[in-house]
Amino acid sequence: MITKLENARIYDPTNKINGKIKDLFIKNGTIIDKPKRNEKISKIINLKNKIIMSGGIDIHSHIAGGKVNLARLLLPEEHRKYLYSSSNKLRSGSGLGTCSSFHIGYKYAKLGYTTVFEPATLPSNARSAIIEMNDIPLIDKGTYTVLSNDDFLLKLIQKKTDQKKINDYVAWIIQSTKSLGIKIVNPGGINAFKFNQRELDLDEKNKKYGITPRSILKVLTKSLIDLKAPHPIHVHGCNLGVPGNIKTTVKQINAVEGKPMHLTHIQYHSYNNEGDRKFSSGASILAEEINKNKNITCDVGQIMFAQTVTASADTMSQYRNHHFAHPKKWICVDIECEAGCGIVPFKYQDKNFVHSLQWAIGLELFLLIKDPWRIYLTTDHPNGAAFTAYPKLIKLLMDRSFRNDEFSKINKYAQKNSILSSLKREYSLYDIAVMTRAGPAKVLGLKNTGHLGIGAKANITVYSEMDDKEKMFENPYMVIKDGEIVVKNGKIKKVFNGKFYIAQTDYDRNIEKEISSYFEKYIGRKMQNFKIQNQELWDHGIEIENILCDRNDY
Amino acid sequence: MKNINFTCPFCSLLCDDIQLETKNNNLKPLNTSCPLLLSSLKREIKEQFPRINGQKTNISQAIENLSILIKKSKSTLFAGMGTDIKGTKATLEIADIYKCIVDHFSGDSYVKNIKSVQELGGFFLTLSELKNRSDTIIIIQSSYDTAPRLFEKYIFPKDTINNLKKRKVVFVGSKVPQFLYKNIKKISFEHIKLDSVNLLNFLSRIRNSINSEVLEIKDRRLLNFLKLLKQTNYGSILWSVSELDNNINDLIVTEITLLIQELNKFTRFSGLSLSGSDHILTVNEVMLWQTGFPIRTSFQNGFPVHDVNLFSTKRLIDNKEIDLVIWINSFNEKKIIINKKIKTVLIGIPTHPQKKNVDVFIPVGTPGLDYNSHLIRLDKVVTAPLKKVRNISLPSVDQVLNKVKERQFQ
Numbered sequence: 001m002i003t004k005l006e007n008a009r010i011y012d013p014t015n016k017i018n019g020k021i022k023d024l025f026i027k028n029g030t031i032i033d034k035p036k037r038n039e040k041i042s043k044i045i046n047l048k049n050k051i052i053m054s055g056g057i058d059i060h061s062h063i064a065g066g067k068v069n070l071a072r073l074l075l076p077e078e079h080r081k082y083l084y085s086s087s088n089k090l091r092s093g094s095g096l097g098t099c100s101s102f103h104i105g106y107k108y109a110k111l112g113y114t115t116v117f118e119p120a121t122l123p124s125n126a127r128s129a130i131i132e133m134n135d136i137p138l139i140d141k142g143t144y145t146v147l148s149n150d151d152f153l154l155k156l157i158q159k160k161t162d163q164k165k166i167n168d169y170v171a172w173i174i175q176s177t178k179s180l181g182i183k184i185v186n187p188g189g190i191n192a193f194k195f196n197q198r199e200l201d202l203d204e205k206n207k208k209y210g211i212t213p214r215s216i217l218k219v220l221t222k223s224l225i226d227l228k229a230p231h232p233i234h235v236h237g238c239n240l241g242v243p244g245n246i247k248t249t250v251k252q253i254n255a256v257e258g259k260p261m262h263l264t265h266i267q268y269h270s271y272n273n274e275g276d277r278k279f280s281s282g283a284s285i286l287a288e289e290i291n292k293n294k295n296i297t298c299d300v301g302q303i304m305f306a307q308t309v310t311a312s313a314d315t316m317s318q319y320r321n322h323h324f325a326h327p328k329k330w331i332c333v334d335i336e337c338e339a340g341c342g343i344v345p346f347k348y349q350d351k352n353f354v355h356s357l358q359w360a361i362g363l364e365l366f367l368l369i370k371d372p373w374r375i376y377l378t379t380d381h382p383n384g385a386a387f388t389a390y391p392k393l394i395k396l397l398m399d400r401s402f403r404n405d406e407f408s409k410i411n412k413y414a415q416k417n418s419i420l421s422s423l424k425r426e427y428s429l430y431d432i433a434v435m436t437r438a439g440p441a442k443v444l445g446l447k448n449t450g451h452l453g454i455g456a457k458a459n460i461t462v463y464s465e466m467d468d469k470e471k472m473f474e475n476p477y478m479v480i481k482d483g484e485i486v487v488k489n490g491k492i493k494k495v496f497n498g499k500f501y502i503a504q505t506d507y508d509r510n511i512e513k514e515i516s517s518y519f520e521k522y523i524g525r526k527m528q529n530f531k532i533q534n535q536e537l538w539d540h541g542i543e544i545e546n547i548l549c550d551r552n553d554y
Numbered sequence: 555m556k557n558i559n560f561t562c563p564f565c566s567l568l569c570d571d572i573q574l575e576t577k578n579n580n581l582k583p584l585n586t587s588c589p590l591l592l593s594s595l596k597r598e599i600k601e602q603f604p605r606i607n608g609q610k611t612n613i614s615q616a617i618e619n620l621s622i623l624i625k626k627s628k629s630t631l632f633a634g635m636g637t638d639i640k641g642t643k644a645t646l647e648i649a650d651i652y653k654c655i656v657d658h659f660s661g662d663s664y665v666k667n668i669k670s671v672q673e674l675g676g677f678f679l680t681l682s683e684l685k686n687r688s689d690t691i692i693i694i695q696s697s698y699d700t701a702p703r704l705f706e707k708y709i710f711p712k713d714t715i716n717n718l719k720k721r722k723v724v725f726v727g728s729k730v731p732q733f734l735y736k737n738i739k740k741i742s743f744e745h746i747k748l749d750s751v752n753l754l755n756f757l758s759r760i761r762n763s764i765n766s767e768v769l770e771i772k773d774r775r776l777l778n779f780l781k782l783l784k785q786t787n788y789g790s791i792l793w794s795v796s797e798l799d800n801n802i803n804d805l806i807v808t809e810i811t812l813l814i815q816e817l818n819k820f821t822r823f824s825g826l827s828l829s830g831s832d833h834i835l836t837v838n839e840v841m842l843w844q845t846g847f848p849i850r851t852s853f854q855n856g857f858p859v860h861d862v863n864l865f866s867t868k869r870l871i872d873n874k875e876i877d878l879v880i881w882i883n884s885f886n887e888k889k890i891i892i893n894k895k896i897k898t899v900l901i902g903i904p905t906h907p908q909k910k911n912v913d914v915f916i917p918v919g920t921p922g923l924d925y926n927s928h929l930i931r932l933d934k935v936v937t938a939p940l941k942k943v944r945n946i947s948l949p950s951v952d953q954v955l956n957k958v959k960e961r962q963f964q
Contacts, residue, residue, distance in 0.1 A: 074675055083858065085856040093857075325675075331677070
């Protein structure tokens with residue numbers, strides 16, 4: 001069956017289409033070339049005055065895993081505020097920042113997003129996280145496995161093990177935990193915190209292993225390049241949230257010496273320590289570095305003013321920030337000689353100096369980093385805000401007068417300390433399509449999504465054009481997933497599961513002897529049971545989409 | 555006859571180092587004397603008929619009856635909930651459709667942990683951190699009954715990443731921890747004998763004395779304990795709510811949480827709750843991700859409503875606030891409450907002694923014995939894969955409930 005979408009204005013940056021009126025054809029869930037004369041078009045959808053982009057891709061959103069469930073447990077009051085009834089098609093649920101699984105899928109679909117990555121899956125928690133993610137319908141999903149604090153890897157680096165063997169270990173982790181890539185979180189710092197070190201800068205040594213975050217960063221960055229992994233190293237750096245951390249962030253960029261690296265939630269890593277209150281914006285310094293270093297991609301982790309909850313594997317930073325918990329309760333966990341997690345609820349308030357400046361810093365970064373192909377729209381859901389805030393964030397980027405009105409409402413001292421109101425840039429629809437679709441797909445190595453070319457998945461979002469961009473983006477006219485209309489006029493029309501992305505890599509089987517003995521001796525589990533088998537995923541009805549490690553542009 | 559690697563489903567340690575000899579569906583562990591595993595495998599399945607009012611029937615008739623009962627019911631409770639991830643998911647789907655309530659066997663004690671986390675949060679650790687990191691382990695009035703191999707696997711072994719020498723293990727409470735006395739050579743052991751009220755006072759005094767000058771403290775026992783805490787590099791505190799005095803167990807858990815928070819101001823400490831019998835952790839985790847709330851959640855309004863007191867199994871049955879209770883237990887023969895004025899269904903193992911006393915009995919297999927399964931470990935982080943090891947034709951909980959779901963529109 002062939003469906004034709006006609007008369008819509010198309011924004012498809014991958015194929016360099018900028019607002020051209022063009023017909024699209026869908027067959028078996030895929031976008032096809034114009035059918036031949038003898039092929040029957042079964043359905044024509046007239047989309048006059050509508051705008052089409054491919055389905056949105058969220059590169060960094062905490063949607064599943066132990067930390068999200070702990071946050072749900074910690075905050076019943078938040079869940080009681082947002083309750084969702086069941087219906088014929090939809091399950092019941094609750095919550096916003098740590099929304100229950102089914103409703104994460106419904107909400108993303110209603111926003112026109114069709115692909116989302118959970119960015120911090122601990123190896124030991126990967127099986128649970130993937131089974132949980134199978135209850136998030138309507139979107140394609142994947143994970144990045146957290147390395148950089150596990151005792152096995154740190155020991156390899158301490159012993160100056162050759163890169164080839166470390167690559168085998170990294171590939172083994174990706175295969176065993178069924179992820180798309182590797183995330184660094186506060187390299188060596190989470191481990192150091194277990195030995196009561198309270199901070200660890202890029203060139204400070206971890207007490208136990210005597211190695212620095214810099215050495216971990218360099219080794220893992222190289223691993224992913226050597227493995228030709230679909231996504232380069234995904235980095236949550238040292239000193240998250242610490243005033244003055246901009247210096248560390250810049251040093252981190254220099255540390256990888258021109259190699260590809262994705263810096264995540266850079267808003268939290270762009271703080272200077274100037275001024276009376278020793279807290280100021282480092283956005284222009286970081287933007288200049290990123291503009292200069294074409295090897296760097298980033299996402300922002302914008303904060304928005306509301307109650308939310310921060311959830312991170314960075315126990316060291318989360319413990320440091322627990323004093324700011326609102327409400328006054330928090331959780332930390334030391335986990336399986338791998339890493340940890342910390343849950344700290346936060347209420348970002350526009351009258352608070354620090355929160356206001358954080359908000360402005362995020363926007364400054366969006367506007368000062370010139371190339372939208374290298375900066376992606378995130379709120380580090382739910383850390384900066386729930387992903388449901390994206391439409392308002394898009395309006396802040398596209399509409400300068402709205403932005404300046406909002407700026408005038410924040411803490412006055414923060415206003416004095418931000419250049420935001422002087423920044424004239426307004427994002428275009430094409431730019432938005434780059435930073436929410438084409439850009440993330442490119443950096444994730446996903447070839448069949450994020451665009452509308454022939455062979456792409458028919459993941460399509462249709463918007464009604466409106467002046468108010470928040471309204472336009474919060475309520476797409478139609479969302480198509482794998483060729484099926486799943487949302488129309490804000491209503492879910494059909495519910496099914498998306499696919500699960502896994503990078504296909506290989507490793508020298510000899511590494512397993514050492515890992516197996518480490519598991520038996522120290523971890524108290526069998527390595528064989530740590531490794532997730534495809535059959536287990538199939539038993540849960542999970543459909544796997546393999547992505548080859550064949551990147552040749554590193 | 556063959557020997558196979560086996561992951562044990564009978565407690566939430568989910569030990570996967572067991573060698574099992576299998577012969578005609580008889581299973582014999584070769585390398586462990588875990589009492590829970592041995593007693594669980596001893597059950598001899600002589601017959602496996604479903605029953606309606608105690609009378610033998612076939613499976614489709616029993617499921618038909620269960621479906622009719624659920625459709626007719628104005629208020630249904632899923633109790634016990636001894637099941638795995640898939641079983642919990644199937645239950646929640648039915649609960650959503652028919653607006654039921656969900657609780658668990660261990661609800662009464664486990665809600666004390668839940669409440670403490672909801673009010674204060676906490677600092678926790680997982681089993682391999684306990685094994686490799688903890689130089690001091692404080693056990694609050696906890697025997698090893700619910701997780702028999704915990705100490706053997708995670709506390710007594712010598713091989714640790716941190717090269718820990720003899721660990722310091724302190725048992726605080728009124729019980730006599732024979733399991734520790736027996737292994738006294740492996741650890742540096744101390745026993746602080748206290749009844750439950752004094753236990754609470756002791757913990758509270760410790761917390762309040764942490765910042766005092768040592769000279770100000772006269773109680774020798776307190777002083778020594780404080781010294782130990784201050785010398786510790788990485789300590790852990792273990793407790794089991796079900797073994798604490800029911801009247802003050804919530805206060806004790808709160809005190810432990812606050813003490814750990816205080817200790818982390820200068821050294822590293824974290825806690826581990828040992829409550830996890832009948833896989834409440836598995837059920838709780840699935841409930842949290844699918845609904846946003848833990849056990850004791852009702853779907854009667856069409857959306858989830860969570861209340862740790864209101865939705866207690868005992869209270870709902872005693873007050874007859876429900877007209878149908880569906881007990882699920884695929885692991886053991888734990889006694890269920892039967893109230894003749896409330897329709898009672900048991901989805902349980904075929905040897906359950908109360909199978910003839912309920913309105914409908916549907917026999918099911920055990921996860922990891924009769925079908926592949928996933929269960930969540932004591933520390934909530936690790937999910938273990940379990941594989942079928944015997945060939946008895948018994949359905950799983952999710953298969954039974956999915957059949958009920960299929961009859962929704964019939």
